[in-house]
Amino acid sequence: MGSISSGNAVTSYIIGGELLKENVSLIAVVAFMVAWVTVGIIQLPAEAGILGKRFAFARNILSFFLSILVSMATVKTLMVIQ
Amino acid sequence: MRQKAESRNVKKKGKRQKPYGIYFLCSVLFLYLLLFLLEPANIQKSLKASGHVLFQIFPALCLIIFLMGIVNYFVNPRTVSKYVGKGSGIKGWFWAISTGVVSHGPIYAWYPLLRDLRSQGMRSGLIAVFLYSRAIKIPLLPLMVHYFGIPFVVILTGLMIIASIVQGHAVEMIEGRFPNQV
Numbered sequence: 493m494g495s496i497s498s499g500n501a502v503t504s505y506i507i508g509g510e511l512l513k514e515n516v517s518l519i520a521v522v523a524f525m526v527a528w529v530t531v532g533i534i535q536l537p538a539e540a541g542i543l544g545k546r547f548a549f550a551r552n553i554l555s556f557f558l559s560i561l562v563s564m565a566t567v568k569t570l571m572v573i574q
Numbered sequence: 575m576r577q578k579a580e581s582r583n584v585k586k587k588g589k590r591q592k593p594y595g596i597y598f599l600c601s602v603l604f605l606y607l608l609l610f611l612l613e614p615a616n617i618q619k620s621l622k623a624s625g626h627v628l629f630q631i632f633p634a635l636c637l638i639i640f641l642m643g644i645v646n647y648f649v650n651p652r653t654v655s656k657y658v659g660k661g662s663g664i665k666g667w668f669w670a671i672s673t674g675v676v677s678h679g680p681i682y683a684w685y686p687l688l689r690d691l692r693s694q695g696m697r698s699g700l701i702a703v704f705l706y707s708r709a710i711k712i713p714l715l716p717l718m719v720h721y722f723g724i725p726f727v728v729i730l731t732g733l734m735i736i737a738s739i740v741q742g743h744a745v746e747m748i749e750g751r752f753p754n755q756v
Contacts, residue, residue: 501711509721522730529709535682542685543692543701550748551702551741558706558737562730569729 493524504528518570522563530555634679642687659695667742670700671735674707681708698749699742706738 508521531552532539540548610617658666677684688701710731718727 501709501714502717505714505718505721512721526709526730526734529711530706532681538682539685542689546749547698547701547745550745551705554702554741554744555706558741562733562737565733566726566730569733570726573725573729 493527501525501529519563519567522566523559526559526562527556530559631680631683634683637679642690658691658697658700660697662697662700666697666700667703667739670703670742671707671738674704674738675710675712677704677708681705684708697742697746699746702745703738703742706741707735710734 504525508525511521511524512518533552536548536552539551606617606621656662657669662669684705688696688704692698692701715727715731718730722730
C-alpha cells in the first residue's frame with residue numbers, strides 16, 4: 493500500500509499513527525511509512541524515462557524489500573533497548 | 575557488407591527521436607476537451623486541483639531549474655567527478671546523503687538534474703543514495719516524534735541512512751552486472 497501511495501510524508505505519519513491505534517503491528521506500519529517515501533510506483537514511468545528503466549526498476553524493487561528489512565530492524569532494535 | 579552495416583548504424587543514430595512528450599500533451603488536451611463537453615463541472619474541479627498542485631510545486635520547480643542552470647553553466651565533469659564521481663570515495667556518499675536529506679520538492683522534479691549530473695560523471699549508486707535519503711525529512715521529524723517517540727525516530731533515521739548506502743551499492747552491482755540493458 494505504501495508503494496502505490498504518493499504524497500507528502502506527513503500523510504503517511506498520520507495514517508501510520510491511526511493504524512497503530514487500530515492495533516496494526518508496528519512492523520507493518522513502519523514498512524508502510526518507509527515504502528511511502530522510498531518506493532514510487534506512480535513516478536516509475538517518469539523515473540524510467542529520465543534515469544533509465546534498469547535503474548528505476550532496480551531502485552524501486554530494492555526500496556520495496558529494504559522497507560521490510562528496515563521496519564523489522566527498527567522494531568527489533570526498539571525491543572532490545574526498551 | 576561492413577560498410578553497409580556502418581552506414582545503417584549512422585542512419586539510426588542520426589534518426590530523430592519521436593516527440594513522445596508532445597503526443598502525451600496532445601492526448602491529455604484532447605481528453606480534457608472531450609470530457610469538458612460531457613462533464614464540464616468535473617473538468618473545472620479537475621483543472622482547479624491541477625492548478626493547486628502546480629502552485630504547490632512551483633517554488634521547488636523554480637529552485638530545480640535554477641540549480642540545473644547553475645550546474646550546466648558552472649559545474650564541469652571534473653568537479654562532478656571530484657565530489658560524486660567514481661573517485662569521490664566516502665566524500666561522495668556523504669554528499670549524496672546530506673544533499674538528499676536537505677532537498678525539497680517532489681521527487682520527479684529532481685530526475686532531470688540527476689540525469690544531467692550523471693551525464694557529467696555522477697555515480698548511479700550515489701543517485702540512488704540521494705533519492706533514498708530524501709525519505710528523511712528533517713522538518714517533519716518533530717511530527718514523527720509526536721506519533722512514535724524519540725528512540726523510534728533516531729533508530730529509523732539511522733537505519734534509513736544505512737539502507738540508502740546498501741541500496742547505492744546494490745544498484746551499482748546490478749548496473750555492473752547488466753551493463754547493456756537500458
